[in-house]
Amino acid sequence: MxxxxxxxxxxxxxxxxxxxxxxxxxxxxxxxxxxxxxxxxxxxxxxxxxxxxxxxxxxxxxxxxxxxxxxxxxxxxxxxxxxxxxxxxxxxxxxxxxxxxxxxxxxxxxxxxxxxxxxxxxxxxxxxxxxxxxxAIPRIRACFSDEWMPWAVRKMTIQTHCRELVDNLADAAHFGPVHGSPASYFCNTFVGHVGHQMFHGAQSELLGSTLIADSAYFGPAYHITHMSAEVDGNPLHSILLNCHVPINQHSFDLRYGVMIKKMPGLSDDQNREIADAYVEQAHKSFFQDVEIWHNKTRIERPVLCEGDGPIYQLREWYRQFYTDVADLPRNLHEKKVFQCKDGEWQTLSEVPAQAVSQLHAI
CATH class of the missing domain: 2.102.10.10 (Rieske [2Fe-2S] iron-sulphur domain)
Known part of the structure; x- marks a missing residue:
């Protein structure tokens, strides 16, 4: 639709x-x-x-x-x-x-x-x-668990308005052309100050195969993703931090971090080596977007096709953070769900089982 x-x-x-x-x-x-x-x-x-x-x-x-x-x-x-x-x-x-x-x-x-x-x-x-x-920022239990490696965080400055980054939450169509990771399933849920994305992919440049990315913005600028995939036949679980702080209206600092769940039988040094390699790959993945952001113009009313996601609905959700509290819409806490399954977009009244977030469990 x-x-x-x-x-x-x-x-x-x-x-x-x-x-x-x-x-x-x-x-x-x-x-x-x-x-x-x-x-x-x-x-x-x-x-x-x-x-x-x-x-x-x-x-x-x-x-x-x-x-x-x-x-x-x-x-x-x-x-x-x-x-x-x-x-x-x-x-x-x-x-x-x-x-x-x-x-x-x-x-x-x-x-x-x-x-x-x-x-x-x-x-x-x-x-x-x-x-x-x-x-309040949700607590991630993995951050305090010996089963996970600590955050490895990098920072870069992006010369554009931070909304260009937030658009990615609903831009299902860019994952294939830009990242080589086309979505086999995609779902957005917006409720209150949380914008959620569920992504399934058969292959990923960032991770291996059978990729599942469960991610959410908690407010306008703090984005957490729980990713699971198979790498060389072994399961790999990771948590991605993707957050930004505006410097001014035309630039922002992007910080991204990675935590990986330790693989049994490997030393901390070996697990750190895996995490560092993952951060390096994430760096390359972000630069794929950055290169486009630095060579594009702002389109306030994009012309969309049936295969595009709920870009306008995302921007309407994001607009709340720039609106006085007294002027916020009354239906802000009503759940809005948009699913792409078998190439077809649907507007749903409830979150389907395959899009239920597990972020609270990590």
Whole structure:
């Protein structure tokens, strides 16, 4: 069936998506140094204090404009390199070495952050509201299991709007031409802040044969995939991290990571070798998309054929993260299911058995 155009198929507004954004491995920020972040069109600073908790603040010192990321961490505060004003995790200046009284206005903006699955997240909301409990990052049990190798994460900067990446969630037709992995079965489910994709393929350039990829966006920018396949006759289970943070309206940092389930009988070094090779292949796979993103233009109202997936429905789902909470549609939490089986697209009222996600079990 051909999917109709949606009223939500408009250019993303000049704002940044409401939701949790992944900043990579939390351990990388726990080295006793401040870390500069150029994200959301701003300069931020992230640092871990003596208590191990990571704080994120606006990065420019409001005193004379120095970059706090060029300063030092002392106790649970970051100290400006220019005049040594000290800023606590609550955003308040707590010390000025040459002045006894700290001005009441000496504050910097603080950002909500959290650690989950050994990753660091920052919350962005153009309306300034804190994160609601229902959008909390789901815990992945495998991240805390000795049966799995830890994350191997890489980062690259992409020179385009991040929606180009999110479009892939519904773009079933590109897997064959771009990645050499045509879909034998494909299903999208949208409900609330979660957009889900179930992909079955007989062959994959990334993995071997009999590929199943169970993936979901939890919010606008954090994407997790559980992949299972056969490689040389052996089962291989992996978890893929695919997350992005906008630098500005025309570029974003893409972080992708891989965890593999340890193969019995192999040492950690051998399993790490397999994981590193997998990351390298994932890097090549991402660059197949990147090459196209860097050589294409934005099409706000694409001309679709019957074989295309629910591109407009995906964009309507994604639009919620750029919309004020008071203006969100009332049917946002109604389940919307689109399935491609035997080459035919269908709109369903319930998720079919072969598309039920197992992400909660990993």
């Amino acid at each position: 051909a999917f109709p155009r949606s009223a939500g198929a408009t250019a993303p507004p000049e704002r940044y998506a409401r939701g949790w954004h992944c900043l990579g491995l939390a351990s990388e920020y726990k080295d006793g140094k401040p870390h500069g972040l150029d994200i959301f069109g701003q300069r931020l600073v992230a640092f871990a204090g003596d208590d191990g908790h990571i704080r994120i603040l606006d990065g420019w010192c409001p005193h004379m404009g120095a970059d706090l990321a060029s300063g030092t961490v002392q106790g649970n505060s970051v100290v400006c390199p220019f005049h040594h004003w000290s800023w606590g995790g609550d955003g308040a200046c707590n010390s000025i070495p040459y002045c006894k009284r700290v001005p009441a206005k000496a504050r910097v903006n603080t950002w909500h952050s959290c650690e989950q699955n050994n990753l660091l997240f920052v919350w962005n909301d153009p309306e300034g509201a804190p994160p609601a409990p229902e959008v």
